[in-house]
């Protein structure tokens with residue numbers, strides 16, 4: 007069964023509801039900017055690149071939604087809708103990157119035609135969507151140059167096709183390997199609390215015919231010690247200019263373990279996820295989510311109701327634990343600051 011993460015259909019954004027996978031495959035049509043905002047906030051769509059592409063379409067939808075034909079008023083209202091959309095989730099920089107790309111179209115437009123601006127915004131959103139596919143495929147090829155036939159790769163969370171327009175970032179290596187006739191094996195961390203590894207990564211790789219083994223998060227050290235893992239490949243939500251990388255909570259633990267067992271850690275990183283405006287991971291806002299993601303499993307409390315929780319959704323892996331940052335523009339190794347600057351030149 008082919009699952010489309012996001013589709014643009016006659017001025018509507020159609021998203022597969024990732025909160026229902028893998029039990030139900032249901033699609034949600036976003037017809038208003040508010041629909042897109044809620045889909046991002048409530049993780050119907052999730053994963054940094056998919057959030058970015060959805061946000062671009064969200065602005066295109068807002069552009070069609072606003073009814074005033076008085077140009078200055080139209081522009082002011084649209085820019086304020088952009089700022090609102092940008093607040094849907096804090097950590098993945100792709101959201102603000104995409105919103106800024108769309109604002110650049112609005113602010114760069116020199117005409118006075120509302121109709122023309124609407125068409126330009128839809129065109130830019132479609133371009134961002136198409137670029138994301140090409141970026142991911144190229145990252146997959148670059149990752150494939152770092153691994154060998156029959157290697158086993160451990161991944162955390164879901165940085166697959168479901169987290170992007172197609173291919174995924176971290177998981178693109180498996181799809182490109184399939185296209186090129188290379189055999190790779192995957193270990194997927196379950197990824198508590200929302201289980202993106204179990205519900206999404208294991209699901210999409212299994213469906214695609216990739217050899218995938220699911221483990222719980224606390225098994226990573228053991229499988230590494232048993233010599234089962236050749237490389238760790240994960241996605242990212244924001245990379246600071248010094249290489250510090252925010253990704254799903256638990257990524258830092260995997261990177262610390264990998265260092266102990268001398269296993270390389272590769273970050274699959276589309277350039278829109280690199281935030282050159284910030285110095286280090288200290289500047290990355292970390293989303294904190296509802297404690298009920300921890301206390302409730304399958305609709306039932308597994309703890310005493312009211313027990314205190316702490317639920318940061320992301321952590322920042324320090325650059326020194328990262329072997330390479332693999333982008334569509336090349337593979338960057340330490341010193342990351344200089345390497346990242348070079349790919350943006």
Ligand code: MRU
Nearest residue numbers: 052053054163165169241242254
């Ligand atoms: O909270 P989520 O599911 O949006 O978190 C997703 C991740 O952390 C992914 O690993 C990251 O966005 C990379 S997706 C290509």
